[in-house]
Amino acid sequence: MLQVEHVNQYYGSSHTLRGVSLSVDKGQCLTLLGRNGVGKTTLLKCLMGVLPVAKGKVSLNGRDITKLKPNQRAAAGIAYVPQGREIFARLTVEENMLMGMATLSRKEASTISGEVYELFPVLKEMLGRRGGDLSGGQQQQLAIARALLQKPKLIILDEPTEGIQPSIIKDIERVIRLLRERGDIGILLCEQYFDFARALADKFVVLSRGEVVAAGGPEEMDGEHVKRHLAV
Numbered sequence: 001m002l003q004v005e006h007v008n009q010y011y012g013s014s015h016t017l018r019g020v021s022l023s024v025d026k027g028q029c030l031t032l033l034g035r036n037g038v039g040k041t042t043l044l045k046c047l048m049g050v051l052p053v054a055k056g057k058v059s060l061n062g063r064d065i066t067k068l069k070p071n072q073r074a075a076a077g078i079a080y081v082p083q084g085r086e087i088f089a090r091l092t093v094e095e096n097m098l099m100g101m102a103t104l105s106r107k108e109a110s111t112i113s114g115e116v117y118e119l120f121p122v123l124k125e126m127l128g129r130r131g132g133d134l135s136g137g138q139q140q141q142l143a144i145a146r147a148l149l150q151k152p153k154l155i156i157l158d159e160p161t162e163g164i165q166p167s168i169i170k171d172i173e174r175v176i177r178l179l180r181e182r183g184d185i186g187i188l189l190c191e192q193y194f195d196f197a198r199a200l201a202d203k204f205v206v207l208s209r210g211e212v213v214a215a216g217g218p219e220e221m222d223g224e225h226v227k228r229h230l231a232v
C-alpha cells in the first residue's frame with residue numbers, strides 16, 4: 001500500500017535522507033528504528049508532505065503522492081500522529097476528535113465512531129475536558145484516536161511511547177495490536193523503545209545517518225547488526 005522509493009531530502013547543504021526505500025502493506029506494522037538524529041522524523045514528514053522530497057517517489061495504493069500537500073495526503077488516507085502529539089490544548093477532547101474528521105464528508109463526519117471509545121475508554125469520560133489538561137498518556141491516546149477518526153488507510157506514529165507511563169504504553173500496544181489484527185490498515189511505527197517495537201513489528205527498517213542500514217522480519221531484530229545501530 002505505501003511504497004517509498006529512493007527518497008532523498010536535504011536541510012540546506014546537509015543530505016538528511018539518502019535514498020530511503022521501504023514499503024508497508026495492509027494489515028502490517030513496519031517499525032522504523034534508529035538513534036536520535038538519524039532522520040526518522042524527517043522521513044515521516046516527507047511522507048506526510050510537511051517537507052518536500054528532493055528526489056524519489058512516495059506512492060499510496062499505486063497512486064504517486066510525492067507532490068501532494070499534507071491535506072491532500074490526509075484525504076488520500078494517511079493519518080499522522082506526530083512526536084509530541086500536537087493536540088489542541090484549548091479545545092476539548094471531543095473538539096480535538098472532531099478535528100480528526102475534517103477530511104471526511106459531512107455524512108461520515110456526523111458522529112464520533114463508538115469504536116474509538118472501545119479502544120480508549122478514558123476519552124469517553126473526558127469528552128468535555130480541555131486537551132491541555134490531560135496527562136501525557138491521555139494526550140497520546142487522544143492523538144491516536146483523532147488520527148483513527150480520519151478513517152485512514154495508513155497510520156504513521158512517531159514515537160508514541162515517548163514520555164508515557166508504562167501502564168498507558170501497554171494500552172497503546174494493545175490498540176496497535178488490535179488495529180493490526182483488524183487487517184484493513186497499514187501501520188508505520190517510528191519507535192526508540194526496542195521491546196515495544198519488536199512486540200509489534202511484522203518487519204523493521206533501521207536508519208543510520210539517513211540511510212537504511214538494516215531491514216527484515218521481527219526474528220532478525222535481535223541481531224548484532226541491528227543493535228549496533230540502536231541505543232540498546
Ligand SMILES: Nc1ncnc2c1ncn2[C@@H]1O[C@H](COP(=O)(O)OP(=O)(O)OP(=O)(O)O)[C@@H](O)[C@H]1O
Binds near residue numbers: 034037043
Ligand atoms: N529544520 C531543520 N533544519 C536543519 N536540520 C534539521 C532540521 N530538523 C532536523 N534537522 C537535522 O536533521 C537530522 C535528522 O533529524 P530528525 O529529527 O529527522 O532525526 P530523528 O531520527 O527523528 O531523531 P529524533 O529521534 O531525535 O527525533 C538531524 O541531524 C537534525 O539535527
